Amino acid sequence: MRFGAYVYEPEKAEGFDFHVLRVKQETGKRITPVQDMNSNIAVFADNVAAQKNKNWISQSLLGPAQFGNYKYNIYWDMVCATQPEHRAEQIKYIEEVDRQSPGIWLNSQYFADHGHCTCPRCKKLWKKSGLGWLEWRRKEITGYISQIREHVKKELVMCIQPDPITAYERYGVDFDDLAKYADAFNVVMLSKSYATPWYWEMLSRGFKKILKKPVYISLYVSCPGDSPKDVPPPTELLNTSVRCARTGIDGILYFATGAKKLLDFQKGVVNNFELRRRLRSYGGHPVQEVLDLVNNWEQLIQ
Numbered sequence: 528m529r530f531g532a533y534v535y536e537p538e539k540a541e542g543f544d545f546h547v548l549r550v551k552q553e554t555g556k557r558i559t560p561v562q563d564m565n566s567n568i569a570v571f572a573d574n575v576a577a578q579k580n581k582n583w584i585s586q587s588l589l590g591p592a593q594f595g596n597y598k599y600n601i602y603w604d605m606v607c608a609t610q611p612e613h614r615a616e617q618i619k620y621i622e623e624v625d626r627q628s629p630g631i632w633l634n635s636q637y638f639a640d641h642g643h644c645t646c647p648r649c650k651k652l653w654k655k656s657g658l659g660w661l662e663w664r665r666k667e668i669t670g671y672i673s674q675i676r677e678h679v680k681k682e683l684v685m686c687i688q689p690d691p692i693t694a695y696e697r698y699g700v701d702f703d704d705l706a707k708y709a710d711a712f713n714v715v716m717l718s719k720s721y722a723t724p725w726y727w728e729m730l731s732r733g734f735k736k737i738l739k740k741p742v743y744i745s746l747y748v749s750c751p752g753d754s755p756k757d758v759p760p761p762t763e764l765l766n767t768s769v770r771c772a773r774t775g776i777d778g779i780l781y782f783a784t785g786a787k788k789l790l791d792f793q794k795g796v797v798n799n800f801e802l803r804r805r806l807r808s809y810g811g812h813p814v815q816e817v818l819d820l821v822n823n824w825e826q827l828i829q
């Protein structure tokens with residue numbers, strides 16, 4: 528297994544095998560890539576592009592893909608996935624970032640959610656395609672990912688929502704299609720609580736079964752603006768890491784504001800000797816790999 532730090536701030540945390548930096552967030556904010564950190568880019572979730580071009584926002588019968596439309600779980604504004612200028616600009620940007628860092632990890636590289644997008648262009652493209660609605664959406668997403676692949680020379684990782692069953696209906700995502708172009712998947716399992724590890728373990732097992740490329744999962748440590756009571760306790764994170772590791776996934780990333788928050792998490796985990804001892808009996812080699820990682824972290828906190 529490989530363990531990664533997935534962060535907002537351009538500073539490498541110690542004690543991880545690799546690093547993913549949020550170079551372009553869903554807010555549209557962009558920061559300079561770092562040459563030894565992979566670059567995470569939100570493609571269609573982009574408040575800046577959406578606010579500058581209000582007619583680019585993805586549409587549906589349940590309203591636009593905008594923050595505040597509670598008919599969907601959308602926490603930012605999303606550009607329509609067929610918007611040609613946005614698509615072209617994102618490919619150019621991804622190509623530039625690819626030159627400056629070891630890999631590209633894409634977020635929101637698909638439709639906003641079920642029922643999107645019903646803008647006049649999408650309706651026209653759909654009718655012209657002669658395909659069913661869902662198949663047309665799939666073709667749009669797969670086609671765009673194949674174009675991106677041509678411009679990414681290094682590693683390309685597809686971040687996906689933790690929904691193993693209805694990604695096709697909701698996002699136009701066919702996992703087998705994406706596997707043809709992706710080097711790996713990252714299932715973003717962010718939650719402010721991991722109090723019931725059973726669900727995360729089940730999701731990991733399900734994704735490992737269906738995805739035809741290596742599977743990473745991402746667990747939530749912190750986000751900018753969180754207070755200490757907002758974030759999952761280190762003990763829940765360690766317990767869930769072990770439970771997910773034993774499903775055969777290929778790696779775990781820890782999502783945090785930056786290196787300092789990760790160090791707080793690492794300290795919290797290291798100091799829980801009783802849990803570390805108990806978890807030894809939870810599985811075979813992958814469980815041991817998580818516990819070895821924690822053993823290595825002991826040196827960081829002295």
Ligand SMILES: [Zn+2]
Nearest residue numbers: 607644646649
């Ligand atoms: Zn549209």
